[in-house]
Amino acid sequence: GAVVSQHPSWVICKSGTSVKIECRSLDFQATTMFWYRQFPKQSLMLMATSNEGSKATYEQGVEKDKFLINHASLTLSTLTVTSAHPEDSSFYICSARDWQGPNAYEQYFGPGTRLTVT
Amino acid sequence: DAKTTQPNSMESNEEEPVHLPCNHSTISGTDYIHWYRQLPSQGPEYVIHGLTSNVNNRMASLAIAEDRKSSTLILHRATLRDAAVYYCIPTVNRDDKIIFGKGTRLHILP
Numbered sequence: 053g054a055v056v057s058q059h060p061s062w063v064i065c066k067s068g069t070s071v072k073i074e075c076r077s078l079d080f081q082a083t084t085m086f087w088y089r090q091f092p093k094q095s096l097m098l099m100a101t102s103n104e105g106s107k108a109t110y111e112q113g114v115e116k117d118k119f120l121i122n123h124a125s126l127t128l129s130t131l132t133v134t135s136a137h138p139e140d141s142s143f144y145i146c147s148a149r150d151w152q153g154p155n156a157y158e159q160y161f162g163p164g165t166r167l168t169v170t
Numbered sequence: 171d172a173k174t175t176q177p178n179s180m181e182s183n184e185e186e187p188v189h190l191p192c193n194h195s196t197i198s199g200t201d202y203i204h205w206y207r208q209l210p211s212q213g214p215e216y217v218i219h220g221l222t223s224n225v226n227n228r229m230a231s232l233a234i235a236e237d238r239k240s241s242t243l244i245l246h247r248a249t250l251r252d253a254a255v256y257y258c259i260p261t262v263n264r265d266d267k268i269i270f271g272k273g274t275r276l277h278i279l280p
Binding site for chain 2: 056058086088095096097098101143145147158159160161162163164
């Protein structure tokens with residue numbers, strides 16, 4: 053099946069610094085990728101939709117200047133949390149949509165990145 | 171967007187079938203019904219999806235009511251590895267974004 057990877061799997065950073073999370077589709081091309089955030093004991097919350105070669109579309113209430121998304125290629129999207137604060141500590145999950153083949157339109161999720169801001 | 175109602179949690183014994191219900195009474199005629207699950211500390215995993223007919227794959231079966239206002243995910247023989255949160259998600263199109271509700275937390279008893 054289609055595989056989506058994330059790097060790093062976990063990261064600890066100091067308050068005020070920025071951290072970048074990578075999301076890669078390993079065996080398929082993904083024109084669309086999605087970024088989610090999940091707090092403990094809660095469901096996933098969609099943050100933004102990332103389209104290759106264009107600006108990301110953010111969900112209501114998500115600060116686009118704080119969560120910078122870049123989708124420069126068909127296999128890579130990055131999420132940069134700028135000036136991170138403890139309340140940004142969360143589990144960040146990306147997903148990618150496979151547009152071709154027998155699994156066209158299915159959405160595959162990465163394993164997640166746990167961010168802790170101290 | 172169609173709203174869904176799922177039980178907060180369910181329990182089942184290992185090696186027994188599990189029926190996970192989902193009500194989606196506001197679903198439109200063209201909405202697909204997707205099921206995903208999330209194992210502890212992992213990203214969600216696609217389970218199955220359907221439109222009108224019942225569907226089977228290696229992981230599960232999906233039974234869709236004739237009026238499409240509800241569906242049931244069937245795990246034929248639950249194992250401990252099936253313990254997860256299961257999400258029922260209608261989408262307008264197959265390429266619509268996936269919006270997660272609260273899901274059902276399934277506990278498997280050995």
